Amino acid sequence: MELYYSFSILIVLTAIFSYINERFLKLPSTIGIMLMAMVGSIAVVLFGTIYPHLFEEFSSFIYRLDFTDVLMGAMLNFLLFAGAIHVKLSDLREQKGPVVVFSTVSVLISTFVVGLLLYHILPLVGLSAPLIECLVFGALISPTDPIAVLGILKKVGVSKSLETKVAGESLFNDGMAVVVFVVLLQLAQGKEMDLSFANVTWLFVKEALGGIALGIVLGLIGVRGMKKIDSHNVSAIITLAIVMGGYLVARSMHISGPLVMVASGLVVGNVSRRDDVLSVTARDYLNKFWELIDEIMNAILFLIIGFELILIRDITDYWLIGVISIALVLFARWISIWIPTKIIPFKTKFNKETVRILVWGGLRGGVSVALALSIDERLHKELFLSITYVIVVFSIFVQGLTIGKVVKKVSEGGE
16 A cells, blocks of 8 residues: 555646646646656745644655665666657667767766766865765766656757767666666775676676667567557557566566666567558557656656655755766766767767767756665765755756757757
8 A cells, every 4th residue: 555655646746747837837847847846845844844744744755765766676667668669770770889889988988087076176165075986976977867868859859860879878878877886886885896807897798788688589579479469458568568577587687677678669669660560550559658658757757856855955065066066077978978979980970069969968867866865875975965966957957948959059050
């Protein structure tokens, strides 16, 4: 009953906030919902001074949600599958060079640029943290959030090639980011581990390539099952089984669940476009089914992100370093994109305007918050969680609401 009770509250609040946003605010749905949740969080804190019982009850509800487990263990799987199912492999193949490089090399560059700069900046504002902990923060804030990115890209109308670069990077960079984050976090925790090139490479191969391989296998099994039947309802259930069962298998094998979802979504989405696999009606039904799941999960996710503000008790103590870190992360993003475009001979040339869109369109979201929440308390968790929240809020509200204008300006000048 506890799970049903929590989910019921989230759905009711999501419905109310969605209606208010659609009726009055007219903002992109996820941004409007998150804004109202943040305002609600502030209201709960203020009323909590008058009615302490109200604050304790609501904060207890948010705390019990265990955002890291809810996002990384459940919602992210549905959202990644829903995003990947609409990406064409032909478009992805054309942009495979930038997608692979930006989702691996760029994540590493950004991790170390953010970590090193933050380590030297913290003492200037009266704070301090060991270098290894700053690198942990660099790892969790470097990957672009596929949920935030895909949601915004649907609205702004970027060119197909640029959309594929940004969307492809955001879908695939979780594999590299999680490996780097886990390795650095274990070092920060004082755990001994083999840091040889061979062992770190094996971790990446197992986590990333293992996830992609499993996703392809599950996707092909699912498509084969759909081909044997003529029921759009059963086809939808099969895709649900791929997502939920695939996560359980990935978890037991200790490989990347997010990459399993991306790979299986790409396989199902592209193979099912063939007329000998699904009829036009069944294919349309399946697409609408996952569009609905995507909308619902996105709305609930950004609602939770807004309410997470309640759990960060000392965020006002870190507002200055949070604001400084916004510039720091944007600079690291620019460096991580600019260096590969100058060194690696991509088929497509990257001009300044395109790099600007890739930098400004690299939104941070729920994944970074979830990873920050998983840090140990003794590793300056409150500091890094506060900085992460400030960056995510800026990313979603400022970058998310202005990326359309940036795209329009670049489009007028030619990509």
